Amino acid sequence: MELWFTEKQLTEEEISTVCLSVRIRDVLYREKTPLQEIAVFDTYEFGRMLVLDGIIQLTTADEFIYHEMIAHVPMRTHSSPENILIVGGGDGGTVREVSKYPGVQKITLAEIDQKVIETSRKYLPELGTAFDDPRVEIKIIDGVEYVHSLKNTFDLVIVDSPDPLGPAKDLFKADFYKDVFEALKQDGIMTIQCESPILNRKLTRRLYQSIKHAFPNFYYYLAPVPTYPSGLWSFAVGSKRYNPLQPQNDFTPGHTRYYSPQIHLSAFTLPPFIQDIFTT
């Protein structure tokens, strides 16, 4: 018997025109919380796989690419990131990467669904054990409301969210980026996961305009994530002062598998058809 999970991938017109199917050995966990449906599969090709509402969030075979790139690019851009907020990120992967920096004093995780954290602790120990770092404070809270309540607090806000549907939809709105700007210190940086520049060009353009509205400086970088739609993923940076092409943090995390100081820079080299999203 063959068991397959199929993701109907989110494309621009919001009809299903592309699917990725992954053969699975076993369904390790599956539950509907009040917010979403959570599943963990054991796959043949990609290790364990976390799925929320039918959308692949991570696999243990390629999550290092996404988490290293969403964390280390802003962490090494800022000269001394000490107080970090992660919005979403209940799997723990971004916490794990941020906690590699000895200069970090506090990591706040604002995750809306307690069950995601519990699932990761139990089924994805490569990520979930990061929560045991004593610098980590977990808040089960709506990230939009939490950010709105704070001013001049964080060096870095990382928006590590699912797609702009379901519980995460408000994390892709202009008002949220203005609140993040206010919640950051005067030299603060925001980094968000920014979907596929190939399948989500209109969304990418909207996010660009929203972030430009809130922050004086916008940057955009790329990384391949095989189990995300199109295989090419993107991240956007809103920065008050620092330029990620001139990293200010000398500390380089050890044992990275995708990130390197050279990759940090080359990730910002955009091909013309992606530059067009921001210029036409």
Add this chain to the structure above:
Amino acid sequence: MELWFTEKQLTEEEISTVCLSVRIRDVLYREKTPLQEIAVFDTYEFGRMLVLDGIIQLTTADEFIYHEMIAHVPMRTHSSPENILIVGGGDGGTVREVSKYPGVQKITLAEIDQKVIETSRKYLPELGTAFDDPRVEIKIIDGVEYVHSLKNTFDLVIVDSPDPLGPAKDLFKADFYKDVFEALKQDGIMTIQCESPILNRKLTRRLYQSIKHAFPNFYYYLAPVPTYPSGLWSFAVGSKRYNPLQPQNDFTPGHTRYYSPQIHLSAFTLPPFIQDIFTT
């Protein structure tokens, strides 16, 4: 009614563990030649799609990435590429890119299946019309035999082949690379498409060892191709003299959508987990 094409993607263990499915509007063409099964579909997301033996060869939405990168990187590395051999490439995309250089005097296409060329001319005019360039000579021939018959002839050999199964399997063997070395002039360059560095790590390592055996210099670069397995694709260079990180050709082709002189260089920046293929 929904019509879908599903590719069972080639993974390391040669069992099917990942599939990409693409919703199609129409089957434009489908035929079994003595060598392979050819199909052209009209898709919702990726324009027209050429499929050989069940494997996606190109879509009109993303073929520019693959063809620009397999052609312009070696073309701009060599100081004056005049005589070019393309092995495979019966769709015409690589011919189209190479023919953008006014200094090119002759482009020989060694394609084993006449029907691929006819199909591209008829159903993929964005690629197939490239054959009308008067500098192009089409040879319907086994590329392995053709290369074996020539010495000191070409400035550049581009191996634009399908996966190492079916008619293309001999294009991935060490003896073929030695023959390419002999068929090249004394400063010649070979570029081959080199599969996915994520799903085909063992194959990539074998190709590396085979090319290193034939050529004094080996280089390896990356580009995202959404409709190829894992979405991340790779190219290998065997070079007698030139270093692609120091391009010698001042001519820059106009109207490229993926390639740029900056992308040319950043494509060689390899993340640690891919560097590991060549060092461990």
